[in-house]
Amino acid sequence: MKETIGDAFRARGLRCTPQRFFVMEYLMRHHVHATAEDIFHAVNRTDPRASRATVYNALHALSRTGLVSEFAVNGTAARFDANVDRHHHFICDRCGAVEDVGWFDPPTIGRRVRDFEAIFRGVCAGCSELKTTRKRSKL
Amino acid sequence: MKETIGDAFRARGLRCTPQRFFVMEYLMRHHVHATAEDIFHAVNRTDPRASRATVYNALHALSRTGLVSEFAVNGTAARFDANVDRHHHFICDRCGAVEDVGWFDPPTIGRRVRDFEAIFRGVCAGCSELKTTRKRSKL
DNA sequence: TTTTGTGCAAAAGGTTTGCATACGA
DNA sequence: TCGTATGCAAACCTTTTGCACAAAA
Numbered sequence: 001m002k003e004t005i006g007d008a009f010r011a012r013g014l015r016c017t018p019q020r021f022f023v024m025e026y027l028m029r030h031h032v033h034a035t036a037e038d039i040f041h042a043v044n045r046t047d048p049r050a051s052r053a054t055v056y057n058a059l060h061a062l063s064r065t066g067l068v069s070e071f072a073v074n075g076t077a078a079r080f081d082a083n084v085d086r087h088h089h090f091i092c093d094r095c096g097a098v099e100d101v102g103w104f105d106p107p108t109i110g111r112r113v114r115d116f117e118a119i120f121r122g123v124c125a126g127c128s129e130l131k132t133t134r135k136r137s138k139l
Numbered sequence: 140m141k142e143t144i145g146d147a148f149r150a151r152g153l154r155c156t157p158q159r160f161f162v163m164e165y166l167m168r169h170h171v172h173a174t175a176e177d178i179f180h181a182v183n184r185t186d187p188r189a190s191r192a193t194v195y196n197a198l199h200a201l202s203r204t205g206l207v208s209e210f211a212v213n214g215t216a217a218r219f220d221a222n223v224d225r226h227h228h229f230i231c232d233r234c235g236a237v238e239d240v241g242w243f244d245p246p247t248i249g250r251r252v253r254d255f256e257a258i259f260r261g262v263c264a265g266c267s268e269l270k271t272t273r274k275r276s277k278l
Numbered sequence: 279t280t281t282t283g284t285g286c287a288a289a290a291g292g293t294t295t296g297c298a299t300a301c302g303a
Numbered sequence: 304t305c306g307t308a309t310g311c312a313a314a315c316c317t318t319t320t321g322c323a324c325a326a327a328a
Contacts, residue, residue: 015327017283036317051285056318058283074211075292077317093253106259107243114232115260120245122253154302156308175292190310195293197308214318216292 012065019043019050023058024082027068033079033098073119088117092124099124151204158182158189162197163221166207172218172237212258227256231263238263 005024009016026042027034034042036055043050059080062068072078073091079098086103106116144163148155165181166173173181175194182189198219201207211217212230218237225242245255 015282017327019284049285051287052317053286053319054284061283072213075214075217075317078214090248090250090252101248104246106257109229109240109259111229111261111264113229113259113261117258117260118245119256119258120248120252121255122251125250154307156302158309188310191292192294192311193309200308214292 008067012067014061014065018047019054020058020061022046022050023055024062024067027062027080027082031081031083033081035077035079037077039080071117088119090120090122090124092127093121094123094127097124097126147206151206153200153204156197157186158193159197159200161185161189162194163201163206166201166219166221170220170222172220174216174218176216178219210256227258229259229261229263231266232260233262233266236263236265 003011005021005028006016008024009020014020022043023039026039032038036052036059039059040050040052040055043055059068059070063070063080066084067082069081069084070078071081071089076096081100083100088101088103090099090101091097092099101118101120104118106113106118142150144160144167145155147163148159153159161182162178165178171177175191175198178198179189179191179194182194198207198209202209202219205223206221208220208223209217210220210228215235220239222239227240227242229238229240230236231238240257240259243257245252245257
């Protein structure tokens, strides 16, 4: 049977707190590369006492133990994703949405490479349909 | 004969101010992917009245008109570079230094791509020589 | 009971903004 | 002169930190 979130936490020595659980569940349910702020607001809807610091703590714990992936571009807020398979990213010029792109290996560059990351930019399918530009709606 | 910085500015409709000139010259002389803060300190050594805002203004003007390239990683300060030929980046895990890597075209991913950027990570030559880790010295 | 995590508030780091003044063309 | 840049200070946004308290295991 499937591994539960609780199991995953235990397997990595992470305590299963409600806040942490919520963050993980949120990321598994919303594959939209949420920012810490997005998640903070979502958590707050359920538990108004939850704090930003806790969201950041949770995200770091999850990221450190390989349950979520983190990535950031150009001085914008970091984004988190429950997809931990190797992949690259496509960022929409218009709405800023981030989409996953299949993994490909880097070319050799004559030195040892520990990690590789590729970012594509262009206009996403949604935005190229509509002629008008509009901001991505908040989660 | 060679195009001067002043010519380059004029050709793009940028006024040639001492601050702007200094920033451009600095980037042409130091191929170290300087941060705004690095440049601010350098400017300040020459002209103690220069302000951060002006450095940012200058960098944006230069970047907008294609005289310098800008790139940022993972919540660290943006870095600027007078090398505007297409290239990718290698970032040292230990000292954080950024080195240029030759350009290669992206694989096709089934949609129109306007821009592509690749980031390699690993330990740079300098750091793998020394056994000990040490911070990159400030400029 | 013993860690580890949480909440709060304050601070830090990087960047942007508003506005009056200065200056290049 | 005219319009663009500059300098300053304050604001902004994201993230981190310190510390007392709470709650998992």
